[in-house]
Structures are given as structure tokens and as C-alpha cells.
Amino acid sequence: MALAVPAEKLAKLSEIARSVRQDVVRMVYEAGSGHPGGSLSVTDLLVALVFEELKLDPVQPNWPDRDRLVLSKGHAAPAYYSVMARRGFLDIEELHTLRQAGSRLQGHVDRNKLPGVEASTGCLGQGIGMAVGMALDQRLAHRSGRVYAILGDGECQAGPTWEALMAAGHYRLDNLVVLLDRNGYETDGATEAIMGIEPIADKFRAFRLETVEIDGHDFSQILDALAHARATRGQPTAIVARTVKGKGVSFMENQHAWHGKAPSRGEAEKALAELGGRL
Numbered sequence: 001m002a003l004a005v006p007a008e009k010l011a012k013l014s015e016i017a018r019s020v021r022q023d024v025v026r027m028v029y030e031a032g033s034g035h036p037g038g039s040l041s042v043t044d045l046l047v048a049l050v051f052e053e054l055k056l057d058p059v060q061p062n063w064p065d066r067d068r069l070v071l072s073k074g075h076a077a078p079a080y081y082s083v084m085a086r087r088g089f090l091d092i093e094e095l096h097t098l099r100q101a102g103s104r105l106q107g108h109v110d111r112n113k114l115p116g117v118e119a120s121t122g123c124l125g126q127g128i129g130m131a132v133g134m135a136l137d138q139r140l141a142h143r144s145g146r147v148y149a150i151l152g153d154g155e156c157q158a159g160p161t162w163e164a165l166m167a168a169g170h171y172r173l174d175n176l177v178v179l180l181d182r183n184g185y186e187t188d189g190a191t192e193a194i195m196g197i198e199p200i201a202d203k204f205r206a207f208r209l210e211t212v213e214i215d216g217h218d219f220s221q222i223l224d225a226l227a228h229a230r231a232t233r234g235q236p237t238a239i240v241a242r243t244v245k246g247k248g249v250s251f252m253e254n255q256h257a258w259h260g261k262a263p264s265r266g267e268a269e270k271a272l273a274e275l276g277g278r279l
Contacts, residue, residue, distance in 0.1 A: 003224045009052075013219045016086060017047045021248045022277035023082035023095055029268035029279070031099040034107065037258040038152060039079035041183040041216070041243040046083045048222040049148060049179075058088035061115035067145050068118045068134050072127025073152030073181060074108035075260070081105050081114075089116040125158030127151070128178065132164045135176040135236075146175045146230075154186030157195040162207065168236045169208030176236040177229045178209065181216065183245040185256040204238035216241025248275055 020043050028034035050056065054067040071080050078098060085092045090104075097103035104113040108122030118134070121127040131149035138145050155161055168176055180200065184190055191197055204211040210232045214221040222241070229237035245259070246252025249271040263271060269279050 003220065003227055005220045005223055010219050013044075013047055013051060016051060016083075017043050018248075018275060019086065020047060020079060020082040022272055022275050023085075023092075024078045025249070025263065025268055025271045025275065025277075026279065027078045027082070027095050027098040028262045029265070030096055032262050033099055033260075034078055034262055035075040035260045036078070036249075036263070037185065037245045037252060037256070037260075038073060038181065038183065039076045040247045040249065040252065041245050042073070042076050042150060042181040043079050043083075043247065044217050044219065044243075045150060045179055045181060045222060045241055046079055048219055048226065050083045050087050052223060053226045054148065055145065056087065056116070058116070061089065064141075065143050065145050068131070068138075068147045070119045070121065070127045070131040070134070070147065070149040071109055071117075072121055072131070072149050073124065073155060074121030074127065076150075076152075076181075077105070077107060077109045080109055080117075084114075084116050087116075090114065124152065124155035125160040128155075128161050129164040131176060131178075132168045132171075132173065135168070135173040136171060138175055139173070146177065147173075148177045148179065150179045150181060152186070153180060153182050153184065153191050153197060153200070154194075156180070156197045156200060157191070162203075165204070165207045165209065172208075172234050173236045174233050177226070178204070178236065178238045180238065180240045181243055182240055183243045183247075185245045185254070185259065187256065187259040189256050201238075201240050204240070209236050209238040211238040211240065213240045213242065216243035217247060250274060
């Protein structure tokens, strides 16, 4: 049975997501490099997790019973930094330092630089293994914290991803939730043209993960899937979120060229106008 999510909550999450997408465009433009496409596609998943799902405390970022979020697709750092700033883990003004020398905001997330970052990621296919280890640790330590890992669909072409998922299913890690940002594109083109991963939901199920498929830009569906994951016992959960690369910016949507390219000033102004902001 689907959750009845109050309209005011959906409106609040949508407004936060709009602000995060504005931040992503500004940050990548100012840095002159970065990954806008996948940051824009994963924004709604991150907003739902950080503002609704996860047990977090910006004052005590290392609280032992916190939930852990592993951004396995570490190149989506701009969206992650924006969400964490708006949740209180850093000053929003610091977002302007993305990829600058001496900045805590590296091009890929670094746990040694910033509170709230659980794992240094960016070498695709590695983050999910760390998340599985964290989930095992939480179980052995008898802690209540859950572990959430966000994967990119390109990294589902990597062998280590499936080794980790096989372990997650084997150990019945029902405190682990895997969210796939299934935007269909990677740096060189469509995933299905480069190395097809479909039927991806069936593959998760074959590795003994309870699996649901959703629209990754519909907050009602996202929150419902997360509630389903919390109620699942005896196996980890995979949420296949169908998303749009470059979501929210018309000329970036479904264009793999925007996987790792900064917009020009004119492009940034156009993108922000579409998102209700300005440079």
C-alpha cells in the first residue's frame, strides 16, 4: 500500500530539490569543471534521503547510531555537497569553493575532508563494497543505523559491484538499501550501447535483493520505496530509480555530453533561468 505523503511535504522537498539543482549549475560553472548531468539526475534521491529518511545530526556527524550514506557514484559530488550544506553540515557559501585548491569540496567526495561524508568514492564499483562492509559492521556492533548506497548505472558494468551485491544477499543484510540512479547514460554514451546492464531489476533479484522500480523524480514513489525497504526483513533492498540525466535543464536532459562538462556563462544563465534562479 502506497504512503499518503502530505502535499506540503512534497512541496517542501520539491523546493529544496530546485535549490540544489541551482547550486549544482552554479558550482560547476564557477569551478569550470565537474559533473552536472549525474548530479542533476540524482538530486531528488539525495533530497529524499537526507531530509526525510536518514538519521543524521550535523552537530554530531560521527554519532555511532547514525545512518550511513555512501555516494558510490562519487562524481555526483556537487549535488551531495549542496544537500549536505542545506542540511547544516557546512556553510552554503562554501559551495562556491568546489574543486578549488585547498577546498574541502573535492571533485569526488572525500571522507577525510568533510564531516558527513562516510566514504571516499569516485573509483566506480568500489563504494558499494564499502557500504556492504558498513552494514556488516552495524550488525556485528548491534547498532540500529542503516546503510544506504547510491550507484550509477555505468558502474553496474563493473565486476566488483556484483561481488559486493552477492555478499549483501548472502549475509541477508536487511539494513542495507541500494539505490540505482538509472539515468541511462555514462560519459561515452548510452549504457545499453556501451555495455548493456538490462534487465537490471531482475539481476538485483537474482542476487537476492528485494527489488522495487520507481520514478526517481517522484517524491511519493521515492518515500514509499524507502518505507518498503525499512519494512523488509532478511534481505537487502534495491531501488531502481528511473531518472533523467541532466534533469531540470532542457538542453542537458538525456545528453551524455553533459556527464562531465561545465557550462559556459550563457549556458549557466539559461540553465538557472529554467530552474527559477540566476547566476
